[in-house]
Amino acid sequence: METTRHFVATVYAVHDGAVALHEHDKLEMWLPAGGHLDRDELPHEAALRETEEELGMTVDLVAPQERITSETVRSIPQPQHFLVEDINVHGNGEVGHQHVDFIFYGAAPSREIQPGDGEQPADDWTWFTAAELRAHGDEIPADVVEIGLRAIEAVADSPT
Numbered sequence: 001m002e003t004t005r006h007f008v009a010t011v012y013a014v015h016d017g018a019v020a021l022h023e024h025d026k027l028e029m030w031l032p033a034g035g036h037l038d039r040d041e042l043p044h045e046a047a048l049r050e051t052e053e054e055l056g057m058t059v060d061l062v063a064p065q066e067r068i069t070s071e072t073v074r075s076i077p078q079p080q081h082f083l084v085e086d087i088n089v090h091g092n093g094e095v096g097h098q099h100v101d102f103i104f105y106g107a108a109p110s111r112e113i114q115p116g117d118g119e120q121p122a123d124d125w126t127w128f129t130a131a132e133l134r135a136h137g138d139e140i141p142a143d144v145v146e147i148g149l150r151a152i153e154a155v156a157d158s159p160t
Helices: 043-055 130-135 142-157
Strands: 004-015 018-023 033-036 060-062 081-089 095-107 125-129
Touching: 004 043, 004 142, 018 142, 033 043, 043 060, 043 095, 060 142, 095 142, 125 130, 130 142
Parallel strands: 004 095
Antiparallel strands: 004 018, 004 033, 018 125, 060 095, 081 095
16 A cells, blocks of 8 residues: 655644644644645745634744755755654554644744634634643643643743
């Protein structure tokens, strides 16, 4: 079986020591904002677009960026993590679909969530502090807890 892979971008939006997560309708798990890259998008552009669509806000990405340039090259914001996620695993252990995920941290301007049309409603989103992430570790995937904790720390330490 051939594995289909899609590129996605995810943003752990953080405000005042808490990260925004929602229980994803299709995947039935707690996740941050994110989604598939459009054909003409770079990963950080998709991350910002998805955050705007799903949360109704513009975040400041906490993303290192090299200063490498030339006539044909420019550096772009780097994700904090780069993961491969199994989305569709068959009974025989074969993986039918994976996401190649560019994961960013974002400093959110507030906790006011105003999703765009067709997105999950604001009431589906919850802001989790570090203590709450740890306390809900049986409900929230381990990678989401770990990255959420790292995002909270990184945004607190960032100059933005």
